[in-house]
Amino acid sequence: MRIVCVVKFVPDVDNFTYNYETHTIEREHSPMLINPDDARALGFALTMKKREPQTCIEVVTMAPRSVIPQLEDILRLGFDSATLISDQLFAGSDTYVTSKLLSSVIRKIPYDCILSGTHAIDGDTSHVPSQIAQSLDLDHLNFIHHIEEERFTCSSAVVEVEGESSYTTFEIALPALLSLTRESAYRLPYVRYKNLNLDVSERLHILTNEQLGFDPAEVGLSGSRTQVVSTHTKEHMTRRKKVVKSDDEGIEVIYTFLKSNGFI
Amino acid sequence: MKKVLVYVEDGYAQESLSLLEAVRQLYPDQHVETYALLINSDASAIDGVCDVLLTLEDGTLQPFDQKGLCDVFTSVHTRYSFDAILFLATPMGRCIAPSVSMRLETGLVADVTAIANDDGQISLIRPAYSGKIMAGIRIKGEGPVMMSIRIGVFTYQGTDTVQSTNIGLEGLDYRHGNIKVMGTKEKKIPYDIRESDVLISGGAGCSDMESLQDLADLLGGHVSASRAVVDKGIVPRAIQVGQSGKTVSPSLYIALGIHGALQHVEGLKDIPHIISVNTNKDAPICSISDIVVEGDALPFVAKLIRRIKEGQQR
Amino acid sequence: MVKEELIKQLSTILTEEQVNTDKDALYDAAADRYKKYAKARKVLNVPTPIAIVYPKDTEEVRKLLMFCNANRVNVIPRGGKTATEGGLENWKDTTIVIDALHLDEIIKIDTYNSQATVQAGVALQTLEDELQRVGYTTGHSPQSKPVAKYGGLVATRSIGQLSTLYGGIEDMVVGLECVFPDGHVSRIKNVPRRAGGPDIRHIAIGNEGTLCYITEVTVKIFRHYPENNRFLGYLVKDVASGIKVLREVMVNGFRPSVARTYSEEDAAQHFYHFHENKCVLLFMAEGPKGIVDATVTAIEDAVKKYHEGIIKQVDSTLIETWFNQLNWSQQDIDDEFLGMIDHDSHSGFTTEISADWETIPKIYHNVIKRIRKEFPRVQDLTMLGGHSSHSYLNGTNMYFVYNYKILCEPEDELIIYHHPLQRIIVEETLKMGGSMCHHHGIGKYRSEWTKDEHGSAYYMLEKLKEAFDPNGIMNYGTIFPQEEGLKYIE
Numbered sequence A: 001m002r003i004v005c006v007v008k009f010v011p012d013v014d015n016f017t018y019n020y021e022t023h024t025i026e027r028e029h030s031p032m033l034i035n036p037d038d039a040r041a042l043g044f045a046l047t048m049k050k051r052e053p054q055t056c057i058e059v060v061t062m063a064p065r066s067v068i069p070q071l072e073d074i075l076r077l078g079f080d081s082a083t084l085i086s087d088q089l090f091a092g093s094d095t096y097v098t099s100k101l102l103s104s105v106i107r108k109i110p111y112d113c114i115l116s117g118t119h120a121i122d123g124d125t126s127h128v129p130s131q132i133a134q135s136l137d138l139d140h141l142n143f144i145h146h147i148e149e150e151r152f153t154c155s156s157a158v159v160e161v162e163g164e165s166s167y168t169t170f171e172i173a174l175p176a177l178l179s180l181t182r183e184s185a186y187r188l189p190y191v192r193y194k195n196l197n198l199d200v201s202e203r204l205h206i207l208t209n210e211q212l213g214f215d216p217a218e219v220g221l222s223g224s225r226t227q228v229v230s231t232h233t234k235e236h237m238t239r240r241k242k243v244v245k246s247d248d249e250g251i252e253v254i255y256t257f258l259k260s261n262g263f264i
Numbered sequence B: 001m002k003k004v005l006v007y008v009e010d011g012y013a014q015e016s017l018s019l020l021e022a023v024r025q026l027y028p029d030q031h032v033e034t035y036a037l038l039i040n041s042d043a044s045a046i047d048g049v050c051d052v053l054l055t056l057e058d059g060t061l062q063p064f065d066q067k068g069l070c071d072v073f074t075s076v077h078t079r080y081s082f083d084a085i086l087f088l089a090t091p092m093g094r095c096i097a098p099s100v101s102m103r104l105e106t107g108l109v110a111d112v113t114a115i116a117n118d119d120g121q122i123s124l125i126r127p128a129y130s131g132k133i134m135a136g137i138r139i140k141g142e143g144p145v146m147m148s149i150r151i152g153v154f155t156y157q158g159t160d161t162v163q164s165t166n167i168g169l170e171g172l173d174y175r176h177g178n179i180k181v182m183g184t185k186e187k188k189i190p191y192d193i194r195e196s197d198v199l200i201s202g203g204a205g206c207s208d209m210e211s212l213q214d215l216a217d218l219l220g221g222h223v224s225a226s227r228a229v230v231d232k233g234i235v236p237r238a239i240q241v242g243q244s245g246k247t248v249s250p251s252l253y254i255a256l257g258i259h260g261a262l263q264h265v266e267g268l269k270d271i272p273h274i275i276s277v278n279t280n281k282d283a284p285i286c287s288i289s290d291i292v293v294e295g296d297a298l299p300f301v302a303k304l305i306r307r308i309k310e311g312q313q314r
Numbered sequence C: 001m002v003k004e005e006l007i008k009q010l011s012t013i014l015t016e017e018q019v020n021t022d023k024d025a026l027y028d029a030a031a032d033r034y035k036k037y038a039k040a041r042k043v044l045n046v047p048t049p050i051a052i053v054y055p056k057d058t059e060e061v062r063k064l065l066m067f068c069n070a071n072r073v074n075v076i077p078r079g080g081k082t083a084t085e086g087g088l089e090n091w092k093d094t095t096i097v098i099d100a101l102h103l104d105e106i107i108k109i110d111t112y113n114s115q116a117t118v119q120a121g122v123a124l125q126t127l128e129d130e131l132q133r134v135g136y137t138t139g140h141s142p143q144s145k146p147v148a149k150y151g152g153l154v155a156t157r158s159i160g161q162l163s164t165l166y167g168g169i170e171d172m173v174v175g176l177e178c179v180f181p182d183g184h185v186s187r188i189k190n191v192p193r194r195a196g197g198p199d200i201r202h203i204a205i206g207n208e209g210t211l212c213y214i215t216e217v218t219v220k221i222f223r224h225y226p227e228n229n230r231f232l233g234y235l236v237k238d239v240a241s242g243i244k245v246l247r248e249v250m251v252n253g254f255r256p257s258v259a260r261t262y263s264e265e266d267a268a269q270h271f272y273h274f275h276e277n278k279c280v281l282l283f284m285a286e287g288p289k290g291i292v293d294a295t296v297t298a299i300e301d302a303v304k305k306y307h308e309g310i311i312k313q314v315d316s317t318l319i320e321t322w323f324n325q326l327n328w329s330q331q332d333i334d335d336e337f338l339g340m341i342d343h344d345s346h347s348g349f350t351t352e353i354s355a356d357w358e359t360i361p362k363i364y365h366n367v368i369k370r371i372r373k374e375f376p377r378v379q380d381l382t383m384l385g386g387h388s389s390h391s392y393l394n395g396t397n398m399y400f401v402y403n404y405k406i407l408c409e410p411e412d413e414l415i416i417y418h419h420p421l422q423r424i425i426v427e428e429t430l431k432m433g434g435s436m437c438h439h440h441g442i443g444k445y446r447s448e449w450t451k452d453e454h455g456s457a458y459y460m461l462e463k464l465k466e467a468f469d470p471n472g473i474m475n476y477g478t479i480f481p482q483e484e485g486l487k488y489i490e
């Protein structure tokens, strides 16, 4: 079986620093991480490869070249190959362009199934998987938290999707695109101590626009249909620690507080 | 004149009204003709609110059939040529909107919380970085303008009623995707405290967890707990906040009888409002609270519930 | 003798109920909190013992040890299971664990002579509760108080949080009973003091189960005056400033029960509600009122003398609230365990060292500097700091505390994170003439440095082992370095 995993590298959103002067997010300090949902997808793919060693898994990502060490670590875990789409021309791509670029590369890879995350913790749109599915004319399901391993074959899969108050089981014909959530239990292992320096450079491929051949006007910021023009942090009130008693007066303070902040 | 399509998903008719408020803010000074698309869904809530009700009844079209639904949307758009298409950010809306935008080769903005139209230059505000920042997005390109909106963000204020025209959609060209629903099962805890906007959280000083539910309901929130009550087996671990539980970011956290050991507080991330009720006003949790109520948790809950209900009756 | 045969024979020495061969129990017995993360993730790389046995009296302990000695079966004595340095970890294929579960009798509480006698399996909390009922206290309060038992407490040379007043366990033990591998039972009698040759109590105290099995202990007990307790806390400029004040109080002859200085980072995790990113200095004074008052005055004088290092005083109720929440219950330990199954994290590791007043700040400085410079995963550290929590006339301890995101497989955690950090701490301490093991014992993972710790005095330690445990059946790999054990370290 041939699986393609589309993986995004994201900054650690719990620990990024925000520059209030330039209104930008400073990412240099913390290394990029594999998007949590995507790590689950990779984890599932690896589980399948353990069950069925013939399984071939190719990882595809669009990202700056600074993620190469992290991609190499993915390869050290036993993934067959990785393709990094990276070109200064692609910077600032919105989801429309991102999906177009990713699809153009995936189209050339033979696959029985594409796995992705459901949403990325930085851009946070959940657009890309549906858009890739549309471009490649594939069926697609989001919010998958369980895939039945025994029934995962080249022609179909049975998956459980998490909804707001229930889980729904679907049977879906393959090839299709399956997007996992981080609630799913497939853990991506870490590289073992003894493999930390394994040379994997032969299995890593970098594609620039020279290979992809897009008109520069179609990609990056110029090709995008949306553009981020400003970012700001949410204002957080500084805490005053006002102390009241649990009497009528105190209850009134709480009530007014809840009311003026729109909770009632 | 502008033509706008709103998708009224089955089961979300009432919530879909908020899309019309978004439409009003999108084109504040223009005449807008609103179309609602109803696929196997009940129209009553939207009847008299939208100008045109486009209805499609086809039991073979399954929910979450992204391929099929995307075909339906594109055929409808080809027929009417909309200036904007709006979705609720439900699980299904999140799935269909991106594929439609891709097919129409237009942009899409997710989870919009505010809208500005400056002489035709549309800017939208949305959260990103897991809600930690807000981003201003400018719409470029030919359109249609597409966006998704979370439930409860916009409030419909219109009072005028219109005479809605009902159009049954006939002769649409669409396929069926290769997916089949095999079954559904209810969640044990039907909510995820990481998604809750308001959390009423009980700790060791809160002897009756069940009585928190009423307050949670009144504030549109959910009940969570500190380790102390989880360990006693009173509530399941799924609603535990903290290092060995979950990390939560509601807009409001009410800590009832929670001491606030570091292991608990580590599970509180970026919470704009914290109220704590504690017999010890020097308990660590109090130092990170906006308001500290010095007193017993349960009597406080009872009194606050009474006060909120009074307010509702007035 | 094969395993099955050994187990069969054990059941003739004891009853069948006293021999536990349950698979999960044996897995649990294969390691202690040192390998807590690998243990929680079910990837331990050490053999499991063949049985856990629960003797009911000294005679049964005696028979068990003689049996093991004759058959060369490794023995691990066990109490409350709170060991942190590998003392309970098993490195031999044929091992039995002798658990003090049924040695749980409080034999005598003698308030007139201020002493109490307990069996090895009595939990500290149990005795403490009994004593408080009659207005007394053990004075012993390690953070593991609710769980740790007297055999383990004595065998590890443990120390409590009130040690600056009451001393370590070695200052409390009056006499004891212990059993050697050859079956000899020694009873060390209970007297206030004597000059009867070397103080042989110290052969049993701190032996970590490598020389003998402790079956009974008599400890001093103290009048308890909780109503007089007073707490004082300050934010201070740096670790050295805090230590200066600690020294001043100590060398002037005062004995607060708690006297601590926390680094900024460690303060942040303990006192997030008031630390303001500063170091914290705190005291508790207890005892008779006159002594408490005098101690508080002395602390205030010392603070005044070194005022340039003090930023401000903090509300003493904050210190009191914090102190009352400090102990770890079994529930806390179990919860950390469950947490480790779900999350790639735990609540951190510690390495505790000691040195004289002059040297301690230097060691602290050198360690932190070296870790920041040399540790390959420095970016994964979520916390690195320490506190001084046990002071003496001539010096104090430093409790290094660190935590990190565990970005590796559970099998590799120690080699990637804890070992390199511990190595730096131990090396820097030994280089400056300090002790690498202030109170958790050497266990298995610091045995690599036991010879460096003791230098030429290691001779005396080694001879004890040769004399009392010639067949090397007692807790193989603990304290005394073993070539063969290296495979579990590296």
Ligand SMILES: Cc1cc2nc3c(=O)[nH]c(=O)nc-3n(C[C@H](O)[C@H](O)[C@H](O)COP(=O)(O)OP(=O)(O)OC[C@H]3O[C@@H](n4cnc5c(N)ncnc54)[C@H](O)[C@@H]3O)c2cc1C
Pocket: A006, A007, A008, A009, A035, A037, A038, A060, A061, A062, A063, A093, A094, A095, A096, A098, A102, A115, A116, A117, A118, A119, A120, A121, A122, A123, A124, A125, A126, A127, A128, A129, A226, A228, A231, B107, B108, B109, B110, B126, B128, B129, B134, B135, B137
């Ligand atoms: C603050 C901010 C707001 C933004 N708002 C919008 C907006 O409203 N509309 C818009 O069109 N764009 C928006 N963008 C741009 C968008 O984030 C990028 O195009 C991004 O590359 C993909 O979108 P996402 O992060 O939302 O991913 P999602 O669609 O949430 O990602 C879901 C899954 O798609 C796959 N995937 C996503 N990106 C990649 C990739 N680069 N390589 C491989 N796989 C990938 C992964 O499997 C991932 O789990 C925004 C960007 C920022 C910084």
Ligand SMILES: Cc1cc2nc3c(=O)[nH]c(=O)nc-3n(C[C@H](O)[C@H](O)[C@H](O)COP(=O)(O)OP(=O)(O)OC[C@H]3O[C@@H](n4cnc5c(N)ncnc54)[C@H](O)[C@@H]3O)c2cc1C
Pocket: C033, C076, C077, C078, C079, C080, C081, C082, C083, C084, C086, C087, C088, C100, C120, C141, C142, C143, C144, C147, C148, C149, C150, C151, C152, C153, C154, C155, C156, C157, C158, C159, C160, C161, C207, C208, C209, C210, C212, C213, C214, C215, C328, C439, C440, C475, C478
């Ligand atoms: C949360 C926590 C907090 C802690 N705080 C402190 C602290 O403040 N101060 C401190 O000093 N330590 C502390 N420790 C370490 C530990 O609690 C002590 O070392 C304690 O003395 C161990 O007692 P135990 O009964 O749990 O012994 P165990 O863990 O069962 O055994 C410890 C060692 O003693 C040996 N042993 C046990 N019983 C006997 C016996 N009867 N005869 C001979 N050898 C025996 C074992 O073989 C082992 O090597 C802490 C540990 C934890 C987990």
